[in-house]
Amino acid sequence: MYLTKEKKEEIFAKYGKSNTDTGSSESQIALFSFRIANLTEHLKSNKKDYSTSRALRALVGKRRRLLDYLKEKDIERYRAIIKELGIRK
DSSP, rough: OSSOOHHHHHHHHHHSSTTTOOOOOHHHHHHHHHHHHHHHHHHHHHHTTTTHHHHHHHHHHHHHHHHHHHHHHOOHHHHHHHHTTTTOO
């Protein structure tokens, strides 16, 4: 499996406040970005996998909503996570 418990803890430790901080916007955005990257790679070789394509669109929408929320609440945290993850609007 591509997303193990250790990998999740590593993402939460890097982008959240601690490795158990699963609720902060930054850690959720980072986790969604990791999952989006993996699904994108899968779809490059499996172009007709429509259920994965739908899941990818849903994840992108969730991440976009979280980014919009973070932008409204704290613009500095928004800019920091955008720069760190290399996401563009």
